[in-house]
Amino acid sequence: MTIPGTFYNHGTQNELYTIHRAARLVGLPVHEITTAISNGTLAVNEVSGCKCVTLADLMDFVRGEK
Known part of the structure; x- marks a missing residue:
């Protein structure tokens, strides 16, 4: 499902x-995720026209490691 x-991504296994969805997953407002992308803290990937973040990068951001 x-x-x-x-x-x-089967090639990189990300x-x-x-x-x-990322904001809802970690319980943060969307503007915090977009701010992190804007200032370069989170890398953005485009998949089928959607702006996405990897789970690993997202978890590092939430833990404060990025």
Whole structure:
């Protein structure tokens, strides 16, 4: 079953989440995720026209490691 807003890259084995889904996943407002992308803290990947972040980068951001 596919969860909307979730992508998987089989080449790099990265799980990717759209910005809206990522914010809901970690319980942060969307503007905090977009601010982190704007200031270069989170890298953005584009998948099928959607702006996404990797799960690993997202977890590092939440833990304060980025």
